[in-house]
Amino acid sequence: MNETPNPHIIDADTLTGGLRPIRRVVVALGSNLGDRMANLQGALNAVADTPDVEIVGVSPVYESAPVGAPEGSPDFLNAVVVVDSTLHARTLLERALAIEDAFGRVRTEPGGPRTLDVDLVVVGDKVIDEEDFVLPHPRAHERVFVVVPWASVDADGEIPGLGRVGDLAHSLDTTTITRVDGLELRLE
Numbered sequence: 143m144n145e146t147p148n149p150h151i152i153d154a155d156t157l158t159g160g161l162r163p164i165r166r167v168v169v170a171l172g173s174n175l176g177d178r179m180a181n182l183q184g185a186l187n188a189v190a191d192t193p194d195v196e197i198v199g200v201s202p203v204y205e206s207a208p209v210g211a212p213e214g215s216p217d218f219l220n221a222v223v224v225v226d227s228t229l230h231a232r233t234l235l236e237r238a239l240a241i242e243d244a245f246g247r248v249r250t251e252p253g254g255p256r257t258l259d260v261d262l263v264v265v266g267d268k269v270i271d272e273e274d275f276v277l278p279h280p281r282a283h284e285r286v287f288v289v290v291p292w293a294s295v296d297a298d299g300e301i302p303g304l305g306r307v308g309d310l311a312h313s314l315d316t317t318t319i320t321r322v323d324g325l326e327l328r329l330e
């Protein structure tokens with residue numbers, strides 16, 4: 143095979159001086175099945191254990207009734223983790239799905255109860271519209287259980303095209319969500 147680099151093609155690493163850019167990444171966690179708090183804590187541990195991922199903020203834990211879920215579904219615990227990472231967006235998605243699988247998530251009906259949901263809300267200012275991967279997460283901005291925890295840890299965070307998360311939080315009905323006193327995720 144011809145290994146001579148094509149002088150007309152500049153790869154991304156060359157453009158960034160051999161270093162991949164560090165992006166601010168927002169990860170939303172949710173659980174409404176099993177030991178919900180243990181599931182969120184396990185997910186945080188798994189995110190923190192990911193190489194090339196550095197935790198910069200962890201939100202308080204919030205509880206809310208399920209939105210768009212089948213009648214009688216249990217309430218959710220939700221939290222948001224803010225990280226800096228040099229990983230590709232798709233590598234981060236694969237990691238998120240692997241963490242869900244590690245917690246025994248079985249996909250049943252849409253919106254059905256889940257031990258663990260790990261969504262990528264934003265990966266810096268990346269915009270992706272692929273069949274299995276959309277960034278920013280298309281429903282995050284209207285989800286009080288994402289916007290409120292995120293705003294509580296980084297109100298100046300931005301959803302590309304939609305603005306500052308602190309402002310989005312003010313535009314939503316926040317009476318449907320409660321911060322759970324005494325429940326706190328820890329960095330172990």
Ligand SMILES: Nc1ncnc2c1ncn2[C@@H]1O[C@H](COP(=O)(O)OP(=O)(O)OP(=O)(O)O)[C@@H](O)[C@H]1O
Pocket residue numbers: 235238239249252253254259260261262263274275276277278279280281
């Ligand atoms: N930004 C994203 N973060 C996480 N998953 C995504 C994203 N964009 C697309 N997906 C895809 O969504 C698929 C289904 O996700 P999931 O089962 O968690 O949906 P859901 O939690 O029921 O609904 P929602 O996506 O509204 O939270 C995943 O397999 C993944 O490929």
Ligand SMILES: Nc1nc2c(c(=O)[nH]1)N=C(CO)CN2
Pocket residue numbers: 171172173206207208209210211218220253259287
């Ligand atoms: N309160 C709440 N409702 C939901 C949640 C969630 O995390 N919290 N996740 C959903 C699908 O991802 C659907 N509905």
